[in-house]
Amino acid sequence: MTIAIVIDLIDCLTNGSVMTARRFADGLRAKGHEVRLVAVGADGENDCNVKERYVPVLTEVSAKNQIKFGKFDEGKIRKAFTGADIVHFIFPFKLEKKCKKLADEMGIPTTAAFHVQPENVSFNVHLGWCKPFNSMIYAYLKHTFYRQFERIHCPTSFIAQQLANHGYKGELYVISNGYDPAFVPPKERPHNKKFEIVMTGRLSPEKNQQVIIRAIAKSKYKDNIHLTLLGNGPLKNKLAELAEKLDADVSFDFLPKEQLIKRLQASDLYVHSATVEIEAIAAIEAIACGLVPVIAESDLSATKQFALGDKSLFKDGDFEQLAERIDYWYEHPDERASMSGRYAVFAKKFSLDNSLSLAEQMFADEICDYSSRKLERKAPALSRFSLFSRS
Structure with a gap:
């Protein structure tokens, strides 16, 4: 054609x-x-x-x-x-x-x-x-x-x-x-100094990244967690100010595909906080790399369809429940490793x-x-x- x-x-x-x-x-x-x-x-x-x-x-x-x-x-x-x-x-x-x-x-x-x-x-x-x-x-x-x-x-x-x-x-x-077939799990996931959480998405109101920063500040393991927000957008400065105010370890970046894949493969958990989302290929790319996701359960978002259990969901905007989910996956590395394989297989349907x-x-x-x-x-x-x- x-x-x-x-x-x-x-x-x-x-x-x-x-x-x-x-x-x-x-x-x-x-x-x-x-x-x-x-x-x-x-x-x-x-x-x-x-x-x-x-x-x-x-x-x-x-x-x-x-x-x-x-x-x-x-x-x-x-x-x-x-x-x-x-x-x-x-x-x-x-x-x-x-x-x-x-x-x-x-x-x-x-x-x-x-x-x-x-x-x-x-x-x-x-x-x-x-x-x-x-x-x-x-x-x-x-x-x-x-x-x-x-x-x-x-x-x-x-x-x-x-x-x-x-x-x-x-x-x-x-x-x-x-999703691009180049997004695959690593042969071996590295052992990080800190628990690496990542989200990919535009830094804008409907993506609601502030809830991740607040959740990390609330976490029992706050001092051992590092968040990377991958993307650009109008709220970058406000999010950086919030991270500084709450003393959360947050960095911002925007990466080409090859480096994005490496970053996902080197991370421990993917959080998708968006309130509004038609699909979220970013979330699919993350789970295709074997990352266990924690996804906002919003009436305005389709991304919740990618969750394979309640531990991968949190009520939209509820940073306290998100903190609980983060702590759970921090405390259960063996279950996280097991679910990593399930998510990587699940992603193939997309x-x-x-x-x-x-x-x-x-x-x-x-x-x-x-x-x-x-x-x-x-x-x-x-x-x-x-x-x-x-x-």
């Missing part, structure tokens, strides 16, 4: 949706498909690099969360779409809306992914728990974009259920974003290869049904002519 993928940006390695698109593009190419990326920063041979679109105020705010907006260029994008079997959309913004209209005009089948969880927006404007506000965003996204698609890629059954609850009518394909196969099926389904729908749209006129002839 020749697959065009539209996403506003492709050159930001700290944005989870961008990394997902890059993995999918590389994986599909490895399977023999021609993939054409339409994005800011697209630099492949058949890609379409678009300019960044400036939106007053919104551009500055979005930049803090590693988002850029692409500018529609009909001439360049039409060329990229020519000969494509299908166009797949990652985001629901202005570039994607205009590209969807162009694809329809060109008679090309389309599918879309749902990656922008409304709560990711609302938590950053201090309205995270306002259900009417979140419902309004779901409705806006449906009305302005997703209602145009027959097939929607949902990274988890959690977000698929959310879309169904909010009246999305397209067929919902639950397909994990898939492999990139499996996700790519499911995505290929979704694309094939849409291509096939698109042709059928074109025939159906012509059918009423033929039927009327036939009835008229018999009268």
